[in-house]
Amino acid sequence: MPAPDDAAAGAVRSPVGVPAARPRVTLADVARAAGVSSPTVSKVLNERGDVAPETRDRVLAALDAAGYRRRGTTPARRPGSLLVELVLSDLDSPYAVEVLAGAEEGAAASGAGLVVTAAHGRRAGGGRWLSRLRARRSSAVVLVISDPGPDAVEELRRTGTPLVLLDPVGTRDPGLPTVGATNWNGGLSATEHLLGLGHRRVAVVSGDPSLACSQERVDGYRAALGRAGVPVDEDLVRWGDFTPEGGRRGAAALLDLADPPTAIFAGSDSQASGVYQEARARGLAVPEDLSVVGFDDVALCQYLSPPLTTVRQPLVDMASHAVRLALEGAGGEAADVVTPQHVQLATRLVVRESTAPPRA
Amino acid sequence: MPAPDDAAAGAVRSPVGVPAARPRVTLADVARAAGVSSPTVSKVLNERGDVAPETRDRVLAALDAAGYRRRGTTPARRPGSLLVELVLSDLDSPYAVEVLAGAEEGAAASGAGLVVTAAHGRRAGGGRWLSRLRARRSSAVVLVISDPGPDAVEELRRTGTPLVLLDPVGTRDPGLPTVGATNWNGGLSATEHLLGLGHRRVAVVSGDPSLACSQERVDGYRAALGRAGVPVDEDLVRWGDFTPEGGRRGAAALLDLADPPTAIFAGSDSQASGVYQEARARGLAVPEDLSVVGFDDVALCQYLSPPLTTVRQPLVDMASHAVRLALEGAGGEAADVVTPQHVQLATRLVVRESTAPPRA
DNA sequence: CTGAAAGCGCTTACAG
DNA sequence: CTGAAAGCGCTTACAG
Numbered sequence: 001m002p003a004p005d006d007a008a009a010g011a012v013r014s015p016v017g018v019p020a021a022r023p024r025v026t027l028a029d030v031a032r033a034a035g036v037s038s039p040t041v042s043k044v045l046n047e048r049g050d051v052a053p054e055t056r057d058r059v060l061a062a063l064d065a066a067g068y069r070r071r072g073t074t075p076a077r078r079p080g081s082l083l084v085e086l087v088l089s090d091l092d093s094p095y096a097v098e099v100l101a102g103a104e105e106g107a108a109a110s111g112a113g114l115v116v117t118a119a120h121g122r123r124a125g126g127g128r129w130l131s132r133l134r135a136r137r138s139s140a141v142v143l144v145i146s147d148p149g150p151d152a153v154e155e156l157r158r159t160g161t162p163l164v165l166l167d168p169v170g171t172r173d174p175g176l177p178t179v180g181a182t183n184w185n186g187g188l189s190a191t192e193h194l195l196g197l198g199h200r201r202v203a204v205v206s207g208d209p210s211l212a213c214s215q216e217r218v219d220g221y222r223a224a225l226g227r228a229g230v231p232v233d234e235d236l237v238r239w240g241d242f243t244p245e246g247g248r249r250g251a252a253a254l255l256d257l258a259d260p261p262t263a264i265f266a267g268s269d270s271q272a273s274g275v276y277q278e279a280r281a282r283g284l285a286v287p288e289d290l291s292v293v294g295f296d297d298v299a300l301c302q303y304l305s306p307p308l309t310t311v312r313q314p315l316v317d318m319a320s321h322a323v324r325l326a327l328e329g330a331g332g333e334a335a336d337v338v339t340p341q342h343v344q345l346a347t348r349l350v351v352r353e354s355t356a357p358p359r360a
Numbered sequence: 361m362p363a364p365d366d367a368a369a370g371a372v373r374s375p376v377g378v379p380a381a382r383p384r385v386t387l388a389d390v391a392r393a394a395g396v397s398s399p400t401v402s403k404v405l406n407e408r409g410d411v412a413p414e415t416r417d418r419v420l421a422a423l424d425a426a427g428y429r430r431r432g433t434t435p436a437r438r439p440g441s442l443l444v445e446l447v448l449s450d451l452d453s454p455y456a457v458e459v460l461a462g463a464e465e466g467a468a469a470s471g472a473g474l475v476v477t478a479a480h481g482r483r484a485g486g487g488r489w490l491s492r493l494r495a496r497r498s499s500a501v502v503l504v505i506s507d508p509g510p511d512a513v514e515e516l517r518r519t520g521t522p523l524v525l526l527d528p529v530g531t532r533d534p535g536l537p538t539v540g541a542t543n544w545n546g547g548l549s550a551t552e553h554l555l556g557l558g559h560r561r562v563a564v565v566s567g568d569p570s571l572a573c574s575q576e577r578v579d580g581y582r583a584a585l586g587r588a589g590v591p592v593d594e595d596l597v598r599w600g601d602f603t604p605e606g607g608r609r610g611a612a613a614l615l616d617l618a619d620p621p622t623a624i625f626a627g628s629d630s631q632a633s634g635v636y637q638e639a640r641a642r643g644l645a646v647p648e649d650l651s652v653v654g655f656d657d658v659a660l661c662q663y664l665s666p667p668l669t670t671v672r673q674p675l676v677d678m679a680s681h682a683v684r685l686a687l688e689g690a691g692g693e694a695a696d697v698v699t700p701q702h703v704q705l706a707t708r709l710v711v712r713e714s715t716a717p718p719r720a
Numbered sequence: 721c722t723g724a725a726a727g728c729g730c731t732t733a734c735a736g
Numbered sequence: 737c738t739g740a741a742a743g744c745g746c747t748t749a750c751a752g
Contacts, residue, residue, distance in 0.1 A: 397740080
């Protein structure tokens with residue numbers, strides 16, 4: 001007869017792949033670990049003044065080590081009080097608008113609340129942000145175009161908070177679910193469209209080369225030229241950032257060339273608007289003197305004249321999907337079992353009025 | 361000797377103007393009211409199945425009547441776990457971007473989380489939304505360009521949740537704090553600028569006439585004409601909505617007139633972009649053939665060519681202020697004592713390249 | 721400044 | 737399906 005194992009002895013045991021609901025760490029546990037009484041821990045927690053500084057420090061350390069959470073303070077599990085955190089680097093771009101709209105839609109569909117944070121250049125997942133996330137009892141996180149610090153990933157994993165990366169940056173942790181778009185295909189079809197119109201001097205102005213999406217779009221551009229037997233002129237490949245100013249600078253450099261391009265593929269619609277400005281400043285008409293293709297198909301396109309030919313990436317759907325994915329992980333019992341997913345939604349060329357054959 | 365009053369008898373009594381911390385309604389109170397035991401109420405709360413439907417209904421009614429809240433479920437009081445709700449009608453406008461950025465800034469400054477909801481045409485404050493707000497333990501609400509239903513106002517007041525109206529609609533409850541801009545002055549200075557350039561046929565295309573801000577801008581326009589001794593031609597006053605399409609329609613109607621305007625004051629930058637499009641479609645150059653002034657000074661302006669002359673309203677500051685105002689009400693003890701405020705931040709004309717003297 | 725004791729609000733296990 | 741009783745996690749009031 002086998003010796004009674006843990007399960008037979010009545011210990012908590014979980015099905016394969018499903019984590020055991022770890023027994024809650026109670027205030028009494030922490031008190032024991034810190035060598036003080038429960039009331040003392042309670043006082044520290046409630047920021048009462050009457051605790052000796054050393055005692056306080058010891059208790060705080062024990063609290064932290066044990067990963068203590070107040071009763072009723074575990075992330076909400078019922079839809080309707082769930083919170084998803086959406087972290088963007090900045091809020092003031094047409095790109096952010098689409099992402100926000102999609103994320104709101106995804107959250108609303110699940111009855112969850114969407115908490116929006118702008119990182120403003122700080123790396124997402126500072127200690128401050130993490131502790132606030134905990135204080136708010138948020139259940140899931142979606143990070144947009146940014147790499148979480150390893151500490152943040154670890155902490156989120158530890159607390160069972162799902163993390164989804166939207167438009168992931170290059171250096172991805174393969175264990176994290178990602179949602180993106182088929183950037184390479186987009187770059188390919190934008191460039192093929194211009195080649196098809198008869199352009200041979202086709203330039204590209206993309207975003208930061210450290211971003212996967214920038215790289216992929218340029219790779220698609222190169223592939224299209226290669227297929228058409230047009231050699232890549234490295235003078236016609238420019239990197240910058242996704243802002244109008246970035247587009248303007250790139251266009252200025254390109255149009256200053258001895259043999260300037262007749263068409264520019266911009267890495268984003270915002271950049272394309274900068275290309276428009278530079279063309280206008282030089283008295284060049286779009287599309288008669290210069291064809292322009294953008295990327296994103298954000299609302300901005302409807303404000304530009306002429307209407308911009310662009311590669312549509314379904315940002316609203318992408319964001320909505322990312323939020324649902326994150327909430328799925330948060331809602332179910334089998335939170336940790338959700339298979340990491342890497343989704344790329346399809347891009348599609350939308351032809352409007354900013355492209356035409358080159359002047360004879 | 362006077363009979364012992366409540367205070368003398370030890371009842372909770374609060375200083376004038378500061379509401380008493382009403383004694384918490386406990387589960388036992390509700391049980392008593394419903395004529396059942398505490399365990400039964402607990403089961404209903406936790407959605408256990410083993411409760412008779414009629415009992416369940418009775419308990420739910422009692423719960424509701426008593427305004428019961430689970431322990432630890434009252435809105436957070438320490439900054440860092442506070443949540444502010446921002447409700448916009450839609451997220452996909454340049455206006456919304458600015459408001460969001462400002463609101464995020466205001467919330468982040470207080471360490472609060474910003475929960476963003478789009479009303480999508482539904483009136484803010486449906487029962488669904490209110491109960492979610494409660495479930496999330498949100499501490500304050502900022503409502504953008506919309507009128508809360510009287511029930512929502514009542515419910516928020518009852519639960520001590522501050523409500524601030526940003527860019528308030530006309531029919532305001534004077535008891536609610538509002539944050540807006542000096543729309544009238546903006547309309548005045550936009551129109552004076554055009555008159556100063558020599559224009560006499562100056563038109564206006566504004567937003568929905570039911571919105572206070574639309575009205576005020578047009579009133580400023582009328583005032584400027586009046587002061588300059590130029591009679592108002594009602595044919596030159598158009599109402600629509602704040603979208604590019606609204607601007608385009610308005611411009612089309614105006615340019616179809618027998619004696620068309622030489623300058624158009626648009627009620628928003630988005631509308632102004634629609635005016636640009638209509639002008640372009642008719643082969644009219646801005647500003648040579650048509651001067652255009654916008655309103656808002658949103659990021660969109662930097663994408664338009666030519667750069668748009670506009671009336672800047674400090675949307676970022678307005679939103680940030682509204683959020684702080686709301687959180688102020690939520691954070692302090694004296695929540696209900698915050699004097700209702702009606703703030704209007706200053707607007708300012710920003711001259712760029714879309715305005716010029718009329719053709720001789 | 722600390723903790724034993726009492727208390728509070730809620731939940732659980734179980735008898736009816 | 738219901739509730740008396742026991743229990744749990746935390747807080748409060750107070751003695752030292």
